[in-house]
Structures are given as structure tokens and as C-alpha cells.
Amino acid sequence: MLTYIVRRVLYAIPILIGVNLLTFTLFFVVNTPDDMARMHLGGKRVTPEMVQRWKAERGYDKPLIFNVQAAGVEKLTDTIFYKNSVRLFAFQFGSSDDGRDIVQDIKQRMLPSLAIAVPAFVFGLMVNISFALLLAFFRATYVDTVGTVLCVAMMSISGLFYIIAGQFLLSKLLRLVPISGYDTGWEALKFILLPIAIGVVSGIGSGARWYRTLFLEEMGKDYVRTARAKGLSEYLVLFRHVLKNGMIPILTGAVVVIPLLFMGALITESFFGIPGLGSYTIDAINSQDFAIVRAMVFLGSLLYILGLVMTDISYTLVDPRIRLQ
Amino acid sequence: MSASITKQRLRQWLLPVIALASVCAYIAAVWMYDLKTVWLWTDLLVYVLIVSMAAFFSVAKRRAHLREPLQRIVENRTAMVCLVVLAGFMTIGVLDSVHFRLPSGGAGDHGKRYAPEVTSILDLLMAQQRVQMEKTYASPLSLWQYEKVTVEYPDGRHERVYPRLQFGGAHIAPGAAHRQDILRRVASGVGAGLMMGGLIALLALGYAMSRHAASAREVVSGVMRATGAIPWRAMWLTLFLLLIALGVVWALAGEYHVFGTDKVGKDVLYKSVKSIRTGLIIGTLTTLVMLPFAVFLGILAGYLRGWVDDVIQYLYTTLSSIPGVLLIAAAVLMLQAYIHTHPDLFPTEAERADLRLLFLCIILGITSWTGLCRLIRGETMKLCEADFLLAARAFGQHPVGIMLRHILPNVMHIVLISVVLDFSGLVLAEAVLSYVGVGVDPATNSWGNMINAARLEMAREPMVWWPLLSAFIFMFVLVLAANLFADVVRDAFDPRLKRR
Numbered sequence: 157m158l159t160y161i162v163r164r165v166l167y168a169i170p171i172l173i174g175v176n177l178l179t180f181t182l183f184f185v186v187n188t189p190d191d192m193a194r195m196h197l198g199g200k201r202v203t204p205e206m207v208q209r210w211k212a213e214r215g216y217d218k219p220l221i222f223n224v225q226a227a228g229v230e231k232l233t234d235t236i237f238y239k240n241s242v243r244l245f246a247f248q249f250g251s252s253d254d255g256r257d258i259v260q261d262i263k264q265r266m267l268p269s270l271a272i273a274v275p276a277f278v279f280g281l282m283v284n285i286s287f288a289l290l291l292a293f294f295r296a297t298y299v300d301t302v303g304t305v306l307c308v309a310m311m312s313i314s315g316l317f318y319i320i321a322g323q324f325l326l327s328k329l330l331r332l333v334p335i336s337g338y339d340t341g342w343e344a345l346k347f348i349l350l351p352i353a354i355g356v357v358s359g360i361g362s363g364a365r366w367y368r369t370l371f372l373e374e375m376g377k378d379y380v381r382t383a384r385a386k387g388l389s390e391y392l393v394l395f396r397h398v399l400k401n402g403m404i405p406i407l408t409g410a411v412v413v414i415p416l417l418f419m420g421a422l423i424t425e426s427f428f429g430i431p432g433l434g435s436y437t438i439d440a441i442n443s444q445d446f447a448i449v450r451a452m453v454f455l456g457s458l459l460y461i462l463g464l465v466m467t468d469i470s471y472t473l474v475d476p477r478i479r480l481q
Numbered sequence: 482m483s484a485s486i487t488k489q490r491l492r493q494w495l496l497p498v499i500a501l502a503s504v505c506a507y508i509a510a511v512w513m514y515d516l517k518t519v520w521l522w523t524d525l526l527v528y529v530l531i532v533s534m535a536a537f538f539s540v541a542k543r544r545a546h547l548r549e550p551l552q553r554i555v556e557n558r559t560a561m562v563c564l565v566v567l568a569g570f571m572t573i574g575v576l577d578s579v580h581f582r583l584p585s586g587g588a589g590d591h592g593k594r595y596a597p598e599v600t601s602i603l604d605l606l607m608a609q610q611r612v613q614m615e616k617t618y619a620s621p622l623s624l625w626q627y628e629k630v631t632v633e634y635p636d637g638r639h640e641r642v643y644p645r646l647q648f649g650g651a652h653i654a655p656g657a658a659h660r661q662d663i664l665r666r667v668a669s670g671v672g673a674g675l676m677m678g679g680l681i682a683l684l685a686l687g688y689a690m691s692r693h694a695a696s697a698r699e700v701v702s703g704v705m706r707a708t709g710a711i712p713w714r715a716m717w718l719t720l721f722l723l724l725i726a727l728g729v730v731w732a733l734a735g736e737y738h739v740f741g742t743d744k745v746g747k748d749v750l751y752k753s754v755k756s757i758r759t760g761l762i763i764g765t766l767t768t769l770v771m772l773p774f775a776v777f778l779g780i781l782a783g784y785l786r787g788w789v790d791d792v793i794q795y796l797y798t799t800l801s802s803i804p805g806v807l808l809i810a811a812a813v814l815m816l817q818a819y820i821h822t823h824p825d826l827f828p829t830e831a832e833r834a835d836l837r838l839l840f841l842c843i844i845l846g847i848t849s850w851t852g853l854c855r856l857i858r859g860e861t862m863k864l865c866e867a868d869f870l871l872a873a874r875a876f877g878q879h880p881v882g883i884m885l886r887h888i889l890p891n892v893m894h895i896v897l898i899s900v901v902l903d904f905s906g907l908v909l910a911e912a913v914l915s916y917v918g919v920g921v922d923p924a925t926n927s928w929g930n931m932i933n934a935a936r937l938e939m940a941r942e943p944m945v946w947w948p949l950l951s952a953f954i955f956m957f958v959l960v961l962a963a964n965l966f967a968d969v970v971r972d973a974f975d976p977r978l979k980r981r
Binding site for chain 1: 795798799800802803804806807808810811812814815817818819821822905909912913916917918919928932935936939949953956957960961964965968
């Protein structure tokens with residue numbers, strides 16, 4: 157088991173290097189730092205001195221990969237590639253355009269992101285499973301048909317509409333919760349209720365429909381027929397057998413998103429003005445702060461790969477038939 | 482005898498002849514009205530898409546393994562109703578994909594002069610909605626502007642009043658019955674829609690009578706009782722409903738802003754209809770652009786195995802491990818920087834917006850391509866174990882031949898399923914990306930841009946809700962129809978599902 161995990165983790169390293177090379181190419185080779193500087197400074201009257209200063213402030217004035225002028229090891233380390241890409245591996249993200257330390261920012265913004273993402277994930281899973289079970293229980297009846305069509309309809313609505321409609325209904329008309337904002341401590345509760353609710357509701361359509369097919373697939377298997385033949389009630393069959401076995405694909409499928417919860421929900425956070433990592437990313441994109449975007453791309457792929465590794469491990473844990481190869 | 486054969490030939494060639502005739506008509510119009518045709522990149526790809534769709538169906542009709550699932554789709558009521566709706570959207574999208582510049586009158590130094598803006602056939606059809614701009618917001622069907630303005634009277638008094646709209650309902654005299662006028666127009670719109678539907682029905686009736694050699698009575702009763710395999714009755718009902726809706730909107734749009742106007746006074750109906758093309762292009766071209774790549778690499782990895790497989794797997798794992806939105810954001814930021822530093826490469830605004838749209842499709846394709854590639858690789862590996870492939874190898878057929886003749890046709894169903902399934906997700910993704918600021922060009926009409934603007938509009942007092950509602954309706958209908966249709970396509974083509 158341990159060797160398997162070690163091998164999986166080692167396999168992740170070349171992928172991370174690939175991600176790093178790709179972002180480096182995108183950010184520094186396709187567009188030279190000169191281009192970035194000119195776009196950032198804006199306007200037509202940008203003097204070469206201004207460009208030079210902008211580059212020097214961010215350390216973009218060094219050679220891309222190989223520094224001829226430096227001596228010894230510095231030939232390789234005193235370059236944009238080393239300073240901006242390789243150092244990501246050591247979680248040295250540098251500082252953003254307004255001079256703040258990115259690592260510090262990320263640490264600070266992780267908590268609000270988690271405060272929304274984790275409850276939304278847990279409640280969403282619970283609601284989806286219950287709804288899917290209900291549909292599976294009433295399969296091939298009127299309830300099932302209406303429920304499935306409802307799921308498809310809910311899938312067809314853009315997530316943005318859920319947010320706007322939720323804000324309008326609950327905050328503006330009923331005045332139950334504030335429209336947006338965030339606070340520390342328990343005061344935050346009233347701010348995060350609506351984002352969590354919207355996160356859950358907007359996921360029902362696709363989630364419940366997907367789980368319903370999983371449950372139905374499970375119900376077509378032989379052990380269910382055996383259970384029915386034993387004389388178990390449909391209720392017991394569903395909860396004691398189908399639910400348990402259906403949870404295997406559901407949970408292993410959900411594992412991959414768990415690490416990504418740290419990244420927060422991009423759209424929700426920026427709509428509700430929550431100072432999490434999602435809104436951090438969006439603000440960085442809008443203000444074209446390349447250092448932050450680079451850091452978030454790296455962090456995101458790292459977490460995704462972590463999720464993949466966890467998925468593989470969870471498979472072997474739940475299902476002993478899977479061999480470790 | 483010979484007459485019936487001629488008739489049969491005629492029927493067979495009906496669709497190609499209609500297509501050819503419309504192309505000829507367009508060329509004639511270009512020549513007569515002296516238009517300057519503009520070839521946008523996405524337009525060309527739309528034509529490629531149409532041609533390849535036609536080619537696919539003509540091939541599929543002759544292949545049993547494709548004809549059978551197609552037959553199942555054709556016999557499914559939900560699928561066919563959705564298809565009618567989707568066909569309506571597609572017609573608008575195609576009409577909006579033929580671009581040209583109108584002559585602006587007067588000859589310049591270098592021959593003819595043309596208007597700077599790029600127009601499409603749809604723009605001509607909706608010329609009134611395009612041109613008649615108000616000052617600012619106006620609610621749907623309203624006569625009055627949303628904001629008060631200060632009016633100065635001849636006697637020097639100032640007053641804040643809601644001014645009348647310049648175009649919306651301008652035909653109504655002050656104090657006349659506004660509501661009656663709307664009702665009258667709705668009624669005439671319903672009538673026009675019914676008439677249009679009736680006309681199409683008559684044409685179709687004539688065609689069906691000649692095809693089945695049946696009397697009009699037999700054909701009509703067959704459709705009405707829904708006896709045949711194809712759900713004609715439901716399809717006709719949908720068509721009539723669509724035409725009635727079209728008729729009502731058309732009748733109202735003659736004098737009003739049916740969905741109101743936006744901040745700069747643009748007609749919201751026009752914007753929503755123009756957004757259809759953007760949505761369709763993002764939904765279809767994204768997969769089309771990356772399709773050859775995904776299929777080629779998938780088959781290569783699955784067939785050759787070994788180090789080729791390793792490299793391709795590494796490639797798509799790396800790409801898919803970057804969070805999609807961030808990769809798109811990074812790429813689009815780079816594109817913005819590129820456009821900013823190379824303004825000379827993009828002469829007109831339309832071309833710039835179009836290239837950005839195409840680029841967005843490619844980037845979206847790169848992020849969504851990996852799933853399809855993985856599926857095709859798996860299917861190819863499975864096919865390699867099949868007996869017919871073993872036979873082909875034993876006969877010494879060239880690997881390229883095997884991949885082209887034996888594997889490619891057998892993974893086509895996966896390609897089709899994924900194209901159809903991805904569509905609705907991509908249309909929805911466009912809205913999110915435009916919100917984040919990395920979507921289509923802000924100058925392009927898109928539902929995402931409309932929703933983005935709605936954020937501020939909803940905070941106004943009184944609330945400006947109509948652009949959001951309009952975008953919602955169009956988007957919801959398109960995505961819902963696509964989702965329902967995709968389900969049926971998947972069920973029909975997926976061999977793992979049992980036949981019912």
C-alpha cells in the first residue's frame with residue numbers, strides 16, 4: 157500500500173513540472189514581459205524607461221532561462237524561469253502587483269473559502285443523495301419522470317441565475333440575509349448562509365440525476381434480486397443494500413473535489429463579496445495581476461493532482477478487489 | 482413509370498437543390514445590391530460544420546450501425562420536439578453567420594465605398610431593432626423612458642418628467658389606448674403565426690401526398706392520430722407554437738421594444754437574438770475545433786500503446802490537471818496582451834471580436850478535449866482485442882489503414898455523444914467566463930455579457946429586470962432543448978444501454 161502511494165505521488169511530479177512549463181510558456185514566452193508591461197501601463201505613450209522600471213520592480217528584467225552575465229550557479233538561478241516558475245515548487249509565490257505577499261494572502265483567505273465550500277459540499281452531497289434515492293424509490297412512476305425532468309430543467313439554468321435570483325428573493329425581497337459581505341467569527345454565519353444554500357441548490361440538477369442512474373444501475377444487480385426474493389421490503393432493500401453499494405461510486409467520485417474546496421467557488425465568492433480565494437483569483441484576473449494567476453494555477457493543479465491520488469487510494473480502500481498496480 | 486422515377490429523383494435531390502438555390506440566391510443578391518462579402522473565421526467554420534453534418538448524415542443513412550440509432554432518435558418524441566426548437570435556433574444562427582458590408586453610396590478614390598460596420602442577413606431582417614435606439618433603459622413594451630429628464634417649458638419652468646420614447650410606441654397618440662394596441666397586435670401576431678404554419682403545412686402535405694401516394698385525408702388523419710413511427714403530431718404542434726411566438730414578437734416588434742432596451746438604449750430583443758450565434762458557436766465549434774486532434778491522439782494512443790501512449794497520456798493529464806477556468810483565464814489574458822500590442826493585425830472591431838471568439842473556442846476546446854481523448858483511447862484499446870481487428874492484422878493490413886477503416890468508424894458514436902453532451906455545458910460556461918471577464922469580447926452580443934451587466938441593473942431602483950429575463954429565457958430554452966436531445970442521443974448510441 158505504502159509503495160503504491162509513494163509511486164502515485166512520484167508520478168504526480170512530472171505532471172506538475174509539465175503544468176509549470178506550460179504556464180511559463182504562456183506567461184513569458186508567448187507574451188514577452190515587454191508586452192505585459194506595455195499592456196499594464198496602458199496607453200500609447202509608454203516610454204522604454206517606464207517599461208524597464210515596471211519589469212525591474214517585478215524582476216522580469218532578467219533573461220528567460222539562461223543568464224550569461226551571471227557567474228556559477230547563478231547562470232541558471234538568476235533568471236525569470238527560476239525566480240518565477242521553479243520557486244513555485246517551494247511555495248514561494250512572490251508578491252502581487254500591489255506589493256503584498258501572496259502566500260500570506262492565500263493563508264488569510266483560505267478560511268472564508270472553506271467556510272462556504274465545505275458546508276456547501278457536505279449538504280449538497282446529502283441533498284443529492286436523498287433526492288436521488290427518492291427518485292430511485294419511485295422509479296418508473298410519475299414522481300420519477302417529473303423529478304428527472306425537473307433535474308434536467310435545473311441543470312439547464314446557468315449558475316449565475318441561481319445567485320442573482322437567490323440574492324433578489326432572500327436578500328432584497330424578504331430581507332432575511334444581507335446581500336453580500338463578510339465578517340469574522342460567528343457574525344459570518346449570516347453572510348455565508350445564502351452562498352451555501354445557492355451552492356447546494358445549483359448542484360441538485362446534475363448531481364441528483366447522476367446519482368439516480370448510479371442507484372438504478374445498482375438496483376439491476378443480482379444481489380438486489382436475491383434480497384427481494386428473500387422477502388425484504390423495498391424500503392429495506394433500498395436503504396440496507398442499494399444505498400450502501402451505491403455510495404461507493406458516489407464517494408470515490410466526490411473525493412477528487414475535496415482538495416479543490418480550498419480554492420473556493422470563483423463566481424459565488426465574487427458575487428457575495430466574500431474575501432476567499434475564489435474572489436482573490438477573479439480580482440487578480442480582472443486587474444491582470446499575473447503573479448497571482450500563476451500562483452493560483454499552480455496551486456489548483458497541485459490540489460487537483462492530490463485529489464486524483466486520493467481517489468485512487470480511496471478506491472483501493474473501499475473495494476478490496478482492486479489490485480495495486 | 483418514368484414519371485414516377487423522375488419524381489423520386491426529384492424528392493431525393495430536394496434538400497441539396499434547396500441548399501444550392503439559396504446559395505445562388507445569395508450570390509445574386511451580392512451582385513445585385515453590390516455587397517462586399519466579409520469572411521469571418523467563425524463563419525467559415527460554421528459552413529464547415531454544416532457541410533460535415535450533411536456528410537455525416539448521408540453516410541449514416543447507408544451504415545446500419547449508425548442508421549439504427551438514428552432511427553431510434555427520429556422515433557423519440559422528446560428528441561424530435563427538441564430538434565424542432567434547436568432547428569429554429571440554428572436557422573437564426575446560420576442567418577447571422579453570413580456577413581457582408583453594405584455599400585455606403587458614392588464612389589471613393591479606390592472604387593466603391595462600403596459602410597464600416599459588418600452586417601449579417603439577420604441584421605437586415607432586424608434592421609429596425611438595430612437602428613432604432615433610445616437614450617437609455619426602457620421597460621418592455623413601454624412608451625416611456627426609464628429615467629426622468631428635466632424639461633424646460635417656454636415660460637422658464639423646470640420639471641422632472643418621464644419622456645416619451647423616441648421609437649417605442651411612437652405611433653400611439655398621447656392618451657390613446659396603449660393596452661388595446663398591444664392586444665390587437667398580439668392577436669394579429671397569432672393569426673400571422675398560424676397562417677405561416679398553415680402555409681408550411683400545406684407544402685409539407687403536398688410533399689407527403691406525392692411521396693406516399695396517399696390522399697390528403699389519409700395524410701392528415703395519420704398525423705393527427707399519431708399512428709406512424711415518427712412523432713409528426715408533436716413536431717407540428719411545436720412548430721406551430723414557435724411560429725405563433727415568432728408572429729407575436731414580430732407584430733409587437735414593429736412598433737415596440739418587446740424586451741425593452743438596455744443602458745445605452747439598444748433593443749434587448751435584438752441583443753438576445755444576436756447572442757444566439759455566439760452561444761451556438763461556443764457550443765459547437767469548441768468541440769469541432771479540437772475534434773480531429775482528440776480523435777487522432779486517442780486512436781494513436783490506444784492502438785500503438787507503448788511510449789506513444791505514455792506521452793499522450795502525460796499530455797492530457799497535464800492539461801486536465803490545470804483548473805479549466807484558470808487555464809482559460811491565463812490564455813485569454815495573454816491574448817488580450819497580444820491584441821493590445823499588435824493592433825495593426827486586427828483592422829476592424831468585428832474581426833477582432835471574431836478572432837477572440839474563435840480563440841475562446843480553441844482554449845475551451847483544449848480544456849474539454851482531454852475527456853474525449855481518454856474515452857477514445859479506452860474504446861480503441863477494447864477494439865484492438867476484437868476478432869475483426871485481429872483478422873485485419875493477420876491479413877497484413879497497414880496500421881494506418883486499420884486505424885482509418887476499422888477503428889475510426891467504430892469510435893464515431895463516442896464522438897457524436899460527446900459533441901452533443903458537451904454542447905449545453907459550453908453554452909453555460911460562456912456566461913460564467915464572460916462574467917469573470919475572460920469570455921467573449923465585451924463588444925460581442927452574448928448572454929454572458931447581458932447577465933454580467935444585469936448585476937448592476939438589478940441593484941437599481943426601480944429594478945431593471947428585463948435584460949436578465951430575456952437572456953434567461955433564450956438561454957434556458959436552448960440549453961434545455963439541447964440537454965433533453967443529448968439524453969436521447971446518448972441513449973440511442975450507447976451500446977452499453979439495453980434496448981427497451
